[in-house]
Amino acid sequence: MKKFFKWSFIILFIISSLALSVLGLYVASIYLGAQAIELNEEILASPSLSVAIYNDENKPIKEDNEISRAYVKIDNLNDYTKNAFISIEDKTFYQHHGVNYKRILKASLSNLKAGSFKEGASTITQQLVKNTQLTSEKTFTRKIKEVALAQKLEKKYDKDKILELYLNVIYFGNNCYGIESAANYYFSKEAKDLSIEESALLAGMIKSPAKYSPIKNKTNALSRRNLVLDQMKQDGKITTAEHNLAKSKPISLSLSKERTNRLNSYAQASLDEAEEILGIPARQIAINGYKLYTYQNDEKQSALEKSFSSQELNCDYAGIVIENDGCKVSAYIGDSNFKILDAKRQPGSCIKPILVYAPALNEDLIYPCSQLLDEKITVGDYSPKNVGNVYHGYVSAREALSKSINIPAIKVLSYVGIEKAKAYGEDMGIEFDENDNSYTLALGGMSYGSNIASIAGAYSTFARGGSYVKPSFISYITDKNGKLVYTNKQTARKVLRDDCAYLLTDMLKTCAQSGTARKLVDLPVEIASKTGTVGKSGSKENLDAWNVSYTQAQTCAVWLGNLDNTPISYAGGNQPTAIVKDYFLQIEDDSHFKKPSSVVQKDVDCTELNENHRVMLASPYMPERYTQGEIFSNFNLPEVSTKFTKLENPNFTSYVSGNHAIIEFDAKNYVTYQIKDSSKVLKEVSGLDGRQSISIPLSSSEKTLFIQSFYTLAPDINTVKEIKFVKKEPRVKDKWYI
Numbered sequence: 001m002k003k004f005f006k007w008s009f010i011i012l013f014i015i016s017s018l019a020l021s022v023l024g025l026y027v028a029s030i031y032l033g034a035q036a037i038e039l040n041e042e043i044l045a046s047p048s049l050s051v052a053i054y055n056d057e058n059k060p061i062k063e064d065n066e067i068s069r070a071y072v073k074i075d076n077l078n079d080y081t082k083n084a085f086i087s088i089e090d091k092t093f094y095q096h097h098g099v100n101y102k103r104i105l106k107a108s109l110s111n112l113k114a115g116s117f118k119e120g121a122s123t124i125t126q127q128l129v130k131n132t133q134l135t136s137e138k139t140f141t142r143k144i145k146e147v148a149l150a151q152k153l154e155k156k157y158d159k160d161k162i163l164e165l166y167l168n169v170i171y172f173g174n175n176c177y178g179i180e181s182a183a184n185y186y187f188s189k190e191a192k193d194l195s196i197e198e199s200a201l202l203a204g205m206i207k208s209p210a211k212y213s214p215i216k217n218k219t220n221a222l223s224r225r226n227l228v229l230d231q232m233k234q235d236g237k238i239t240t241a242e243h244n245l246a247k248s249k250p251i252s253l254s255l256s257k258e259r260t261n262r263l264n265s266y267a268q269a270s271l272d273e274a275e276e277i278l279g280i281p282a283r284q285i286a287i288n289g290y291k292l293y294t295y296q297n298d299e300k301q302s303a304l305e306k307s308f309s310s311q312e313l314n315c316d317y318a319g320i321v322i323e324n325d326g327c328k329v330s331a332y333i334g335d336s337n338f339k340i341l342d343a344k345r346q347p348g349s350c351i352k353p354i355l356v357y358a359p360a361l362n363e364d365l366i367y368p369c370s371q372l373l374d375e376k377i378t379v380g381d382y383s384p385k386n387v388g389n390v391y392h393g394y395v396s397a398r399e400a401l402s403k404s405i406n407i408p409a410i411k412v413l414s415y416v417g418i419e420k421a422k423a424y425g426e427d428m429g430i431e432f433d434e435n436d437n438s439y440t441l442a443l444g445g446m447s448y449g450s451n452i453a454s455i456a457g458a459y460s461t462f463a464r465g466g467s468y469v470k471p472s473f474i475s476y477i478t479d480k481n482g483k484l485v486y487t488n489k490q491t492a493r494k495v496l497r498d499d500c501a502y503l504l505t506d507m508l509k510t511c512a513q514s515g516t517a518r519k520l521v522d523l524p525v526e527i528a529s530k531t532g533t534v535g536k537s538g539s540k541e542n543l544d545a546w547n548v549s550y551t552q553a554q555t556c557a558v559w560l561g562n563l564d565n566t567p568i569s570y571a572g573g574n575q576p577t578a579i580v581k582d583y584f585l586q587i588e589d590d591s592h593f594k595k596p597s598s599v600v601q602k603d604v605d606c607t608e609l610n611e612n613h614r615v616m617l618a619s620p621y622m623p624e625r626y627t628q629g630e631i632f633s634n635f636n637l638p639e640v641s642t643k644f645t646k647l648e649n650p651n652f653t654s655y656v657s658g659n660h661a662i663i664e665f666d667a668k669n670y671v672t673y674q675i676k677d678s679s680k681v682l683k684e685v686s687g688l689d690g691r692q693s694i695s696i697p698l699s700s701s702e703k704t705l706f707i708q709s710f711y712t713l714a715p716d717i718n719t720v721k722e723i724k725f726v727k728k729e730p731r732v733k734d735k736w737y738i
Contacts (some may be wrong), residue, residue, distance in 0.1 A: 039152060040287070043132050044165050049177075049286035051274075053267050055296040056330070056475070062298075063267040067286045070180035074164035076192045081179075082163060083237035084196075084203035088228045090124040091235065094159055098125040098150035125150040128166045131283060167191075169283065172202060173209030174338050175263055177283055186214065188254040196238060197246040200228040214251050215338050222251055255337045264318065264334025266301065269341055270294045270473040277474065277486055289480025294473050295328035297321075303586035304331040304556075307579045315560055315568045316340065318452045319579065320471075322555040324460050327469035327490075329453070330554070336563050343563050344449040348532030348572065349404045349516075350546045351425075351444040353504055354458045356409050357401055359416045359424040361500040362466075364636040366415070368398045368507050369604060371613035372408035379439050384410055394613050398507045402515030404531065406443055413442040427495040428458035428468050444532060456557035459548045462505050462528070463555060465596065466496030499598040499633040506631060509593075516573040517547060520581050525589045527551050529580070531572030534561075541567035547576035549584070552591035556580050598634045603627040605641035607670060616641040623713040626670055644711055647671070647719050652707065654723045661696040661705060661725040670713070676706045686712055701727045 043049075049067040054060060074082070086093050092100055100123050122130065129149045153162065172182035182202050183191040194202070204224035205212045214221040226247050233243040262268060271282050274292050278285060285292075304319050318334035318341075334340040360366045374392040377384065386392075386406045400408035413421055418441060422432050431454070433447035457471040469492050477486040496504075508528035512520040517529035532546035544561040545568060558576040561568055570576070603618040606626050617637065618627040621644040632638070653664040667673060672686040675694055682705070685692055696705060703725050710718030 039149065039156060040133060041156075043287050044128075049283060051271060051282065051286045052289075052291040053270055054291065054293045055298060056294065057298070058293065059298075061267050061270075061294065061296060063262075063265045067175075067177055067283050070178060070184060071168050072164075072178070072180040072191045074160050074167070077167070077179075078192070078194065078199070080196050080232070080238055080242075081191065081194050081199040082167075083232055083235070084199040084228055085124070085167065085206075086163075087231040087235045087237055088203050089127070089206070091231075093124050093163070096123060096125075098154040099123060099147050122146070123150065124166050125153055125162055128162060128169065129153060131169050131171075131281070132165075132287065170206050171209055171281060171283070172205050173213055174215075175268060175282070185256050186253055188256045195246075196232075196242055197225065197229070197249050200232065200246065201225040201251065204228045210342075213338075214253055215255075216343075218251055225251070263339050264332075264336055264341075266294070266296050266329075266332045266473070268339070269329075269332055270296075272339075272341070273473045274477060277477065290485070291478045291480075291482075293475045293477065295323065295330050295475055296332075296473075297330040300331040300554075300587060301333075303583050304333050306586065307582040308333060310582050311575050311579060313560065313575070315566070315570070316562050317558070317560050319556070319558045319583075320452050320456050321583070322456050322460050322471055322557075324463040324550065324552065324554055326488075327457055327460050327464075327471045328475070329471050329473045332473070338563065340559075340563070341451050341453055344446075344451055345544050345559065345561060345563075346444050346446060346449040346534045347455055348444040348534040348544060348546060349406075349409075350455055350530050350532035350548055350572075351430075351446075351450075352401060352404070352409050352442065353462070353508060353530055354428055354430060354455075355421045355425050356413050356416065356442050357397065357507065358462070358496055358500065358504050359421050360397075360412045361503050361633075362424070362496045363416060363420070364633075366397050366412060367615050367630070367632060367636070367638065368396065368503055369609070369615055369630045370397045371395070371609060371615070372397055372400055372411055373613075374400065374405055374407045377407060377410070379410070379414070382439055384439070384443065398510050401507050401530075402511035402513075404511075404516050409442040410439050413439055424495065425458070427493060428461050429454045429470055430458055444534065452557050452559045455546070455548060456555050459530075459550050459557070460555040461495055462501045462508075463550045463552055463593075464492070464501075465498035465594075466494060466501035467492040468495050469493075497598070497633070497635070498596040499635065502593065502596055502599050503631060503633060505593055512549065517549065517577050519573065519577045520549065520584075523581060523584050525551050525584055526592050527584065528593075529577070531577060533572040536567050539567065541569070542571060543567060545570040545572045545574070545576050547572055547580045549577075549580045551584075551589050552593050553589055554587075556583050599631055600634050600637075601629055601631050602637070604630045604638075605643060607643060607668070608641055611668075619643060619645050621645055621714065621717075623670075625713075644714055644717060647709060647711060647717050649707075649709060649719050649721050652721060652723065654725070656698065656725055656727055657695075659698050659727065661698055661703065661723075663694045663696070663705070663707065663723065665692055666690065667692045670711060671709055672712045672715070674708045676708060677703070678706075698725060698727050703727075 126146050129146050133149050134145060168178040171177055174185060176182040176185045180191045183189055183194055187198055201214060211217060212221045212224045229243055229246050232238045270292050274285055275282055300321050304321055308317060308319060316336035320329060321331035323330050371394045374395050376391060384406055418437060430450055435447050453471050461468045469490050472488050475488055476484060479485050505528045508530055511517050512527050512529040516531040520527055520529055527549055529549035533542055534544035536543050543565055546559055548557040558579045560570050560576055604627060605616045605618045605622060606628050608614045608616045615638045617640045619641050650665045655662050667685055667688045669687050669689045674681050675683045675696060682696055683694055705723050707721040708718055
């Protein structure tokens with residue numbers, strides 16, 4: 001037994017030794033290969049990089065595509081600015097030779113214990129290599145190359161130069177590469193003038209510019225800034241007094257308007273999409289010489305820009321145009337202190353077609369003409385209200401959507417079910433938080449909301465007959481040698497039946513003709529539209545104003561608001577709709593919505609709609625005056641009404657009062673009622689609605705009356721009711737004698 005364990009141990013030792021030897025040879029070969037890689041010194045020293053971006057005619061895009069254009073020398077920076085980055089990123093920067101092996105070992109053990117790669121161990125030198133010489137792929141091979149090139153870099157440059165190069169390439173979010181760009185953007189000053197707390201804020205951001213953004217995540221940014229200050233004090237880089245004073249100050253920004261305008265350009269949106277496609281940051285895209293070919297159309301971009309300039313706006317804004325064929329973004333404009341496409345806003349009533357009416361149509365739960373009772377309701381502890389606290393009684397689904405009435409939307413969402421409605425929304429590109437589980441969703445009440453590209457993409461689904469494609473800015477990408485590395489070949493996902501998509505479109509056409517988007521009524525193009533307005537709680541002011549409109553060919557969406565939630569004085573049916581109208585007046589669009597063969601027009605029994613609020617098809621014999629034309633899916637047709645094929649007697653109430661026979665009943669205005677005796681018509685009721693009371697004199701103690709009911713316009717369809725009346729003799733009082 002001892003021999004068995006002895007030989008097992010020897011075999012295991014030999015296998016492990018061989019495995020380690022092979023691994024060592026593999027690592028050594030990669031390391032030696034990396035040593036042969038030449039440092040790209042031009043990129044290291046370049047203060048400015050740009051990406052070649054082209055429009056749909058393969059012409060250079062008419063926007064600023066520079067990645068970085070500001071460079072600062074290390075001697076011009078304060079010591080506390082340099083030390084902020086060293087304290088939080090690489091304490092032994094001036095001691096190591098490019099790699100901190102102790103830190104690597106410690107991080108490796110922590111990662112093994114956690115079962116993931118949560119901790120990094122890159123030195124400032126390694127980060128510089130990663131950002132300028134290599135891709136961002138997280139592989140073992142790339143890490144070895146990073147180590148080898150970091151050591152080579154340390155032999156080439158002194159420490160101060162490496163720190164200078166590093167501070168001029170790292171990313172600070174919002175298209176800021178390098179500390180000079182970041183100082184200009186966040187504080188409207190030069191990097192040499194940064195204060196201690198400002199330096200610490202920027203140093204803290206680079207670990208995750210989104211998570212520690214001082215614009216969007218101030219709490220995270222403040223906590224991270226203070227951690228940097230703590231580390232600087234611990235390292236003896238600032239005094240206790242300086243530390244305490246810096247920590248006591250709130251985050252104070254002074255955003256540069258010149259730089260913010262570039263954040264929301266078509267070029268920037270394309271570059272952001274390219275980062276996602278290629279999996280590398282924008283600087284690497286520029287370094288590698290990739291060329292981006294987009295769907296931007298000069299005519300539509302210009303028209304969209306002119307539409308916004310025609311309004312005097314004092315808020316943030318964005319507009320997007322999508323070609324419905326392929327969901328290609330042909331124009332985009334935005335203005336804010338940071339990227340609007342990175343932000344999520346409450347969509348208000350613009351969500352109703354996506355989450356409420358489209359799913360309900362697709363699930364065969366409603367028709368466009370379905371009657372919905374608009375009334376005060378309470379669902380659990382939620383008591384929604386209509387605008388102005390006005391309620392309309394029974395309205396059609398078409399009217400409820402076109403006039404954006406709230407209560408019917410909540411009721412229809414209850415028919416669909418919240419989870420099923422969210423599934424439809426997700427299939428159309430809308431994201432939800434795990435807490436988005438209430439009926440407020442029907443009115444756009446979401447934890448975070450959505451962005452304008454996602455909302456426009458969802459509406460574009462309706463124009464494509466119910467097939468969803470994610471909006472795209474980029475058509476294809478080539479490398480510096482012209483080799484194709486990416487082509488947009490998205491597969492459409494079928495979300496709605498084409499008949500249901502058309503029915504919804506027809507309802508939204510009503511919104512553009514007589515609803516909240518009626519400013520579009522005189523456009524020379526067939527258009528569907530929806531508005532949305534998000535009010536500020538407890539105030540008459542608004543936070544967001546939307547219009548999303550589409551033709552068969554294109555979708556145009558407009559958002560107005562402020563990403564810092566400063567109130568606005570605009571509503572969806574006003575300025576956003578006016579901007580959309582101005583855009584379509586400039587663009588030639590003669591497209592028409594294509595009605596699928598599965599959509600049919602049928603006559604509806606108006607009497608059933610008015611009396612019982614039920615949708616029933618008119619019988620072939622029903623007179624035209626009692627019908628109205630409506631469109632339906634051939635897969636979801638109502639039952640046929642029996643009116644004008646047979647007639648049921650109403651419920652008659654009869655009794656004797658004195659010398660008169662009294663007959664009471666509920667009359668219909670399309671039915672004639674004749675009260676007869678054996679020889680003649682005594683009374684006739686025709687064209688009246690509601691409760692009727694007929695009095696007939698009684699000339700004898702007993703009398704039989706006949707009530708003949710018939711359709712006024714079809715007297716052959718009739719019914720007769722016989723009622724016998726008996727007059728009671730008056731009671732004779734007893735005589736009393738005194």
